[in-house]
Amino acid sequence: MRFLTTIHKRGLSQIQLAALLMLPALIVIFLITFYPLAQTFLFSLEDYNAKFATARKFVGPANYIKLFLDPDFRAALRQTLFFTVVSVSAEFVLGLLVALVIHRTFPGRGLVRAAVLVPWAIPTVISARMWEWMYNDQFGVINDILVKLHLISAPVPWLGQPATAMWAVIVTDVWKTTPFMALLLLAGLQIIPEELYEAAKIDGAGTWQRFRRVTLPLLRPAILVALIFRTLDAFRVFDVVFVLTRGASGTRTLVVMNQEVFFSFLEFGYGSAISVLVFVFVALFSFLYMRGLGLRLETA
Amino acid sequence: MKRSGLSKRVIPWGEFGFYGSVVLLVAICFFPLYWAINTSFKTHAEIIQWPPSWFPTNLTVENYQATFEKHPFGRNILNSLVVAGGTTALSLILGALCAYALARLKFPGKIFIVGAILMTSMFPSISIVSPLFVLLRQLRWLNTFHGLIIPYTTFALPLTIWILTSFFREIPFELEEAALVDGATPLQALRLIIFPLSAPGLVTAGLLVFIAAWNEFLFALTYTLDDSTRTVPVAIALFSRQFEVPWGELTAATVIVTVPLVLLVLIFQRRIIAGLTAGAIKG
Numbered sequence: 109m110r111f112l113t114t115i116h117k118r119g120l121s122q123i124q125l126a127a128l129l130m131l132p133a134l135i136v137i138f139l140i141t142f143y144p145l146a147q148t149f150l151f152s153l154e155d156y157n158a159k160f161a162t163a164r165k166f167v168g169p170a171n172y173i174k175l176f177l178d179p180d181f182r183a184a185l186r187q188t189l190f191f192t193v194v195s196v197s198a199e200f201v202l203g204l205l206v207a208l209v210i211h212r213t214f215p216g217r218g219l220v221r222a223a224v225l226v227p228w229a230i231p232t233v234i235s236a237r238m239w240e241w242m243y244n245d246q247f248g249v250i251n252d253i254l255v256k257l258h259l260i261s262a263p264v265p266w267l268g269q270p271a272t273a274m275w276a277v278i279v280t281d282v283w284k285t286t287p288f289m290a291l292l293l294l295a296g297l298q299i300i301p302e303e304l305y306e307a308a309k310i311d312g313a314g315t316w317q318r319f320r321r322v323t324l325p326l327l328r329p330a331i332l333v334a335l336i337f338r339t340l341d342a343f344r345v346f347d348v349v350f351v352l353t354r355g356a357s358g359t360r361t362l363v364v365m366n367q368e369v370f371f372s373f374l375e376f377g378y379g380s381a382i383s384v385l386v387f388v389f390v391a392l393f394s395f396l397y398m399r400g401l402g403l404r405l406e407t408a
Numbered sequence: 409m410k411r412s413g414l415s416k417r418v419i420p421w422g423e424f425g426f427y428g429s430v431v432l433l434v435a436i437c438f439f440p441l442y443w444a445i446n447t448s449f450k451t452h453a454e455i456i457q458w459p460p461s462w463f464p465t466n467l468t469v470e471n472y473q474a475t476f477e478k479h480p481f482g483r484n485i486l487n488s489l490v491v492a493g494g495t496t497a498l499s500l501i502l503g504a505l506c507a508y509a510l511a512r513l514k515f516p517g518k519i520f521i522v523g524a525i526l527m528t529s530m531f532p533s534i535s536i537v538s539p540l541f542v543l544l545r546q547l548r549w550l551n552t553f554h555g556l557i558i559p560y561t562t563f564a565l566p567l568t569i570w571i572l573t574s575f576f577r578e579i580p581f582e583l584e585e586a587a588l589v590d591g592a593t594p595l596q597a598l599r600l601i602i603f604p605l606s607a608p609g610l611v612t613a614g615l616l617v618f619i620a621a622w623n624e625f626l627f628a629l630t631y632t633l634d635d636s637t638r639t640v641p642v643a644i645a646l647f648s649r650q651f652e653v654p655w656g657e658l659t660a661a662t663v664i665v666t667v668p669l670v671l672l673v674l675i676f677q678r679r680i681i682a683g684l685t686a687g688a689i690k691g
Contacts, residue, residue: 123516125594126509130521133506133565140540140562141528147539158542209430216430222677223434226441229673231623233641234662238440241447241655249443252459283436288684295685344532347625351645363534371630376538387535394530 145387148380156377164377171381181382183358184365187274191361192342195278195285199338200331202282203289210290211297224287232284236351239280243267243352273357281348285341289334296330297323336397340390362386441666448472448660455656471656472664480635481661484643487553487632488622488665491639494557495564495621496614502561503568503613508598510569511576512584529566533626544631551633559627564617571616571683575609576602612683615676619669640665 120128152172155165175181210221227235242250245265254260266276300323308318346363349355355364363386369379447455448471449464475481509515510522540559541550549555579602587597603610628639635643644665647658673680 122513126513126515129505129509129513133502133525133569134521136502136558137525137528137562137565140559141531141536144536144539144543145531147542148535151538158538206433209426209433212426214426214430218677220430220434221681222674223437225673225677225680226437226670229619229669230441230666231625231641231644231669233623233625233645234666235440237644237647237658238444238662241659242440242443244655247456247458247460247655249460255459283440287437291681291684295681340530344534346534347641350625363532366534367537367626367630370538370541376542380538383532383535383538386532390530390532 148383148387151376151380152384154377154380156375156380158374158376167377171378174378175381175385180360180365184360184362187358188343188345188361188363191274191278191281191345191359192339195281196335196338196342198278198282199286199289200335202286203334204293206286206290207293207297211294224290226287227284228287230284232347233351235284236280236348239276239283240267240352243276267353268357270358273353273359277349277352277359280352281342281345284348285338289338292334292337293327293330296327296334300326332397336394339397340394343390343393344386441663441670444659444662444666447655448663450656452656471660474654474657475660475664479643479647479657479661480638481643481664483635484638484640485665487637488639488641490553491556491560491628491637492618492621494553495560496618498557498561499564499568499617500610500614503565503572504598504603504610506565507569507572507576508602511573525566525569528562533563537626537630540627541630550631551637553637555631556624556628556637556639559631560621560624563624564620567620567683568613568617571613572606572609575606579605608679611676612679615672615680616683619672622669 153166153168155163155167155170157163206224210217210224230238242248243266245251245263245268248263248266250266251260251263255263264272266272304322304326305318308322313321344363345361346367349359349361349364350367353359355361355368360368362382366379366382366386369375369382373379446462446464449467449469450461451464451466451468451470454461454465506525510518544550544555547555583601583605584597587601588594592600622639623641624639625641625645628642629645632638632642644658644661647653647661
């Protein structure tokens with residue numbers, strides 16, 4: 109190739125040039141993710157409180173043993189799984205409905221698609237505070253609406269009681285992330301050839317059957333991608349919980365607990381053990397998903 | 409609609425249902441923003457009134473004034489602009505160089521490098537937050553702009569590299585080749601040929617990085633110590649927590665930062681949707 113020889117004439121081999129171009133990005137990535145990740149693992153084997161930085165002591169798996177015996181950790185794990193399963197399922201069902209709606213051609217579709225991006229674009233912290241105000245037990249509009257619809261007889265402190273707090277957090281998260289899910293599914297819907305629907309119609313398939321037999325199977329890859337992304341995100345939920353409840357009323361998820369252990373108690377050793385577990389969960393999960401997807405890196 | 413309009417005048421209930429759900433969908437998407445706008449223009453007396461009014465009866469801008477006068481909110485916005493802008497610039501520069509190598513050059517171990525870069529996009533930020541805190545403290549980078557920009561850049565790079573690599577691949581080889589034959593260095597070819605031609609890719613990646621950096625919370629909460637570097641999400645999350653929450657001022661603050669972002673999204677929706685879905689397919 110002429111391109112090759114031209115570079116070659118300038119005294120740099122392709123490999124050298126590639127190394128030169130990639131080095132800055134790779135150094136930053138190494139320094140800020142891989143190196144700290146290795147350190148987190150080392151911290152997790154230490155008795156390390158950041159308040160007394162000098163008194164670090166290697167303790168082996170002690171933090172992990174403590175973790176498995178810690179009822180707080182088990183509660184946080186349970187709450188995280190509950191949050192993840194419920195919010196991702198709700199987002200999937202609603203996201204699919206939204207995707208089917210905005211896939212159809214109708215006047216004003218562009219505007220509707222843009223509107224759907226609004227919840228996604230608002231920073232989580234900010235939308236969570238908007239919802240916090242709407243959930244307010246004394247002046248909140250949600251209580252106002254539900255009282256007017258006679259669904260509740262008196263205002264409810266949604267965020268203040270264990271029976272409703274997690275659900276309130278989930279509703280906020282679903283509002284925020286369903287659009288993202290819908291867009292991923294929409295991208296999948298758009299590559300299904302129209303002819304397949306025509307053929308199914310000629311063969312006498314009804315709307316439901318076309319959905320079951322054509323849409324769903326062909327949408328499978330898009331569904332998997334959307335689910336993997338949302339599940340990983342939901343498992344790491346932090347912002348929305350921190351703002352709405354600070355982890356009170358049975359909403360303390362793993363990352364919320366982890367952040368508290370780190371920066372309220374400064375227990376870097378014990379906190380790191382939690383972090384390592386979060387990382388392992390996420391890594392395992394991504395690996396299994398990738399396997400399921402049969403994604404090949406060569407295509408990258 | 410064709411189906412229903414011929415001989416019999418059938419009422420198209422399905423169509424009503426469809427448009428009804430579209431209207432409901434749009435209403436739900438906008439409602440929290442509407443409610444914040446509504447609250448932000450009310451007087452304090454009207455805010456703490458039950459039942460709440462759906463439109464402000466006495467329009468006032470006092471909440472907007474108070475947001476800037478009683479809180480360092482102007483400073484927070486400036487901080488966020490610096491951090492998000494810096495992150496965008498740095499990610500685009502580092503990302504473009506790396507993407508150019510991945511798209512154009514042949515070298516061993518490419519799959520390994522791509523895999524490592526994509527892997528970092530799966531790292532939960534909580535897993536590195538504490539050693540990074542220790543590192544930034546040692547470097548005296550806590551409570552500085554670069555102490556946020558550099559970590560943010562790392563998280564932005566996988567997506568940037570991914571989007572830019574696919575854009576660079578679309579550009580025909582011949583153009584670059586011609587430039588190189590004419591005596592341009594590879595970096596000049598990158599600057600004069602590739603960058604201008606991949607402008608849509610740069611805009612898409614830049615927008616997504618900017619929005620992500622603007623929204624980031626955990627690192628910003630941990631690595632900023634006071635209002636000299638505190639970004640908007642942290643300021644909003646900590647908005648007068650100790651006492652009663654000043655809902656008028658808080659909703660005014662949320663409206664101030666949300667409206668420009670919403671406009672940005674409405675203008676660039678096509679680019680954003682393309683970038684988001686491309687970013688997602690990376691797996």
